[in-house]
Amino acid sequence: MSDLFAGLPDDSATLARLRDRLAADAAADGVLDVAYRTVETPVGTLLLAATDRGLVRVAYPGQGHDAALAQLAELVSPRVLHAPRRLDAVARQLDEYFGRRRRVFDVPLDLRLAKGFRREVLDHLADIPYGTTESYSQVATAAGSPRAVRAVGTACATNPVPVVLPCHRVVRADGSSGQYAGGAAAKLALLSLEAA
Amino acid sequence: MAGHGISRFGAGARLRGVSVQPFDEVVARYGRMVLRVCRAVLGPDDAEDAWAETFLAALRAYPELPADANVEAWLVTIAHRKAIDATRSAARRPVVVGAVPDRPSVTGRPEDSDVDLWAAVAALPPKQRAAVAYHHLAGLPYAEIAAIVGGTTDAARRAAADGIRTLRATYRTGGEGHE
Incomplete structure (x- = not known):
């Protein structure tokens, strides 16, 4: 680059404004296929992503936000933009949930990332009430395959929308909390939040 | 497609x-x-x-x-x-079109620091302006620039060199500049 252009300003503020404008223009034109934002919560910074159908992904820091966005680009659409507005409702409901002012999430979901039996398990998760738990084998029975206990574990581990679909309410038969997409500590934190 | x-x-x-x-x-x-x-x-x-x-x-x-x-x-x-x-x-x-300034901005405001430079660039003929922008700001090779703006690779290289020479004459960076 010529030294003539060496002292150009950084333009960060202008670029931030232009990116907001692009997100709004893309939504208006129907080409905002995947909108995302992050939210700060007591269990860490969560990535939220939505299609025009609904919430498609919630990712914990340990799952890798970049990896989650790359997966969405590959499996849903590469038209991915930081566009907080589409996620305003779920962000507000998460804030209420962590503030103990909400027990049930009421946002449209897009569960296209989960297929077959995993999808059956997800459909059942919403029926486990706030503040209660079920064992993996109870969930297997409820999802129609009593012997698929390990598959229930896999379905919970790959839940595309943890917290909102409460796989944290699925625990071991001996009552210990077991593994979790967001890590064992996050699972305990959610269970004790709901027990309070 | x-x-x-x-x-x-x-x-x-x-x-x-x-x-x-x-x-x-x-x-x-x-x-x-x-x-x-x-x-x-x-x-x-x-x-x-x-x-x-x-x-x-x-x-x-x-x-x-x-x-x-x-x-x-x-x-x-x-x-x-x-x-x-x-x-x-x-x-x-x-x-x-603003007049081409003969010395750098003295306002000291960072958001204005490039105004004079863009005015000097704006005064270039369109082909030179494009060649300078696509090579020196976008980093594209001259063959790629020729494919975008038309003409030959050599013509794109000459347009960029002529543009930079004019900018050095009309816009001073305050030091002895070298490409």
């Missing part, structure tokens, strides 16, 4: 299972470069509209872009067409 001559930017089709960069990363990585190119080619006043139109058009076409594409060249090509469109519509209305 989207209408941005996408096939020129990479041979391979996008394969299933090949990782695809989210478009947001393209904006993060190239947004600043495209803004500078738009300022150089159109001037600061029209640059933001051109940036927004460039990235919206790129977003629309992005799923068709081959995985091995030269993303900079693809974005600059779209920006170049948006600039031609903007220049054509500007030609139908009166334009106020």
Whole structure:
């Protein structure tokens, strides 16, 4: 680059404004296929992503936000933009949930990332009430395959929308909390939040 | 197929299972470069509209872009067409062009530090302005610039060299500049 252009300003503020404008223009034109934002919560910074159908992904820091966005680009659409507005409702409901002012999430979901039996398990998760738990084998029975206990574990581990679909309410038969997409500590934190 | 001559930017089709960069990363990585190119080619006043139109058009076409594409060249090509469109519509209305300054800005405000430079760039003939912007701001090789603006690789190289020579005469960076 010529030294003539060496002292150009950084333009960060202008670029931030232009990116907001692009997100709004893309939504208006129907080409905002995947909108995302992050939210700060007591269990860490969560990535939220939505299609025009609904919430498609919630990712914990340990799952890798970049990896989650790359997966969405590959499996849903590469038209991915930081566009907080589409996620305003779920962000507000998460804030209420962590503030103990909400027990049930009421946002449209897009569960296209989960297929077959995993999808059956997800459909059942919403029926486990706030503040209660079920064992993996109870969930297997409820999802129609009593012997698929390990598959229930896999379905919970790959839940595309943890917290909102409460796989944290699925625990071991001996009552210990077991593994979790967001890590064992996050699972305990959610269970004790709901027990309070 | 989207209408941005996408096939020129990479041979391979996008394969299933090949990782695809989210478009947001393209904006993060190239947004600043495209803004500078738009300022150089159109001037600061029209640059933001051109940036927004460039990235919206790129977003629309992005799923068709081959995985091995030269993303900079693809974005600059779209920006170049948006600039031609903007220049054509500007030609139908009166334009106020600022005088070329003979010394750097002294306002000391960072947001104004590049105003004089863009005014000097704006005074260049269009081919020189494009060649300077696409080589020195976007980093494209002259062969790629020739494919975008027309003409030969040598002509693109000469246009950029002539443009830089004129800028050195009309715009002083305050030091003994070397390319």
